[in-house]
Amino acid sequence: MLRHRLYITRALCQFMACKLSTGLFRNILKTKHPTGDMWYTRSCLQSILAVTMAPRPFSSSQPRDYSLPNTSWSSEMLRLYEHYNIMCEVETERGDKIKGQWTRLPSYNRFLKYAPGGQYLSKLLLAKARLFTRNIEEQGAGFEYVVFENKQEKTCVCVFQAGHLLEGPPGHVHGGAIATIIDSVTGTHATCHSGPAMTANLTINYRSPIPLGSVVLVHSSLDKIEGRKIFISCQVTSSDGSKLHTEATALFIRLFETTY
Numbered sequence: 001m002l003r004h005r006l007y008i009t010r011a012l013c014q015f016m017a018c019k020l021s022t023g024l025f026r027n028i029l030k031t032k033h034p035t036g037d038m039w040y041t042r043s044c045l046q047s048i049l050a051v052t053m054a055p056r057p058f059s060s061s062q063p064r065d066y067s068l069p070n071t072s073w074s075s076e077m078l079r080l081y082e083h084y085n086i087m088c089e090v091e092t093e094r095g096d097k098i099k100g101q102w103t104r105l106p107s108y109n110r111f112l113k114y115a116p117g118g119q120y121l122s123k124l125l126l127a128k129a130r131l132f133t134r135n136i137e138e139q140g141a142g143f144e145y146v147v148f149e150n151k152q153e154k155t156c157v158c159v160f161q162a163g164h165l166l167e168g169p170p171g172h173v174h175g176g177a178i179a180t181i182i183d184s185v186t187g188t189h190a191t192c193h194s195g196p197a198m199t200a201n202l203t204i205n206y207r208s209p210i211p212l213g214s215v216v217l218v219h220s221s222l223d224k225i226e227g228r229k230i231f232i233s234c235q236v237t238s239s240d241g242s243k244l245h246t247e248a249t250a251l252f253i254r255l256f257e258t259t260y
């Protein structure tokens with residue numbers, strides 16, 4: 001209840017701040033900017049507000065992190081998790097622990113719904129909504145995955161174990177489930193890099209079927225950014241990298257003007 005009140009207060013603050021940016025501060029800003037260009041000063045302020053007040057997609061204050069190992073994870077899943085997790089922290093010569101090149105991303109915390117146009121979802125929807133990939137209660141039955149990001153290399157890697165509810169062709173993963181994990185990983189990558197973004201285009205080539213229950217790697221690479229457009233390519237391979245299962249390209253459109 002208190003949490004909901006906080007969300008509403010935050011939304012009201014955001015609304016008031018936007019109003020202030022276009023009203024109360026109008027004259028001050030106009031005189032301060034050398035060109036006196038009202039549109040410019042207004043969009044600057046709105047960009048600052050977007051960065052400071054837009055919902056942060058990842059938060060440590062969430063109730064449960066679905067990206068941590070659970071009893072359904074196979075030994076291969078745990079091995080790959082450890083492989084990347086160990087690179088999230090490195091030891092210096094003096095024995096201090098410092099942040100490594102990789103970061104484990106906790107599962108997405110939808111603490112505030114934000115849709116293009118600034119419309120918040122109703123309370124009813126807010127209470128019931130769950131991220132599609134995290135909506136199966138039984139551990140191991142659906143999408144078990146963890147995403148690691150390497151900011152320097154502009155890549156993400158997802159370790160994905162496909163559960164029995166994702167069956168398509170007998171004994172293999174459904175193409176829609178593969179598309180879902182690709183969209184989720186590339187979408188997470190785009191969001192981490194540039195802030196909230198939505199999929200505009202997703203093109204997939206299925207090269208070889210993924211056995212149900214197996215563990216695969218989903219590699220996401222940020223190819224280029226043009227304005228609000230974020231181009232990402234993706235490959236799904238076997239856990240040892242020897243077999244290519246799926247290839248994809250994705251286009252995401254950033255919802256806000258500025259980057260994080």
Ligand SMILES: CCCCCCCCCCCCCCCC(=O)SCCNC(=O)CCNC(=O)[C@H](O)C(C)(C)COP(=O)(O)OP(=O)(O)OC[C@H]1O[C@@H](n2cnc3c(N)ncnc32)[C@H](O)[C@@H]1OP(=O)(O)O
Nearest residue numbers: 057108114183184187188191196197198199200201227253
């Ligand atoms: C909601 C936030 C959550 C944040 C927290 C995230 C947490 C992280 C974990 C979640 C991970 C899951 C990730 C799932 C991600 C989805 O599944 S999103 C759901 C599926 N996608 C949709 O429903 C999107 C529907 N489409 C739309 O809403 C709008 O078309 C869009 C994509 C927002 C773009 O609309 P717009 O902002 O009006 O942009 P517009 O001016 O039309 O186009 C901008 C540029 O993009 C180009 N463009 C637009 N569409 C296309 C296209 N299809 N093909 C080629 N070019 C295009 C335009 O030509 C234009 O190019 P330039 O002229 O600038 O060169």
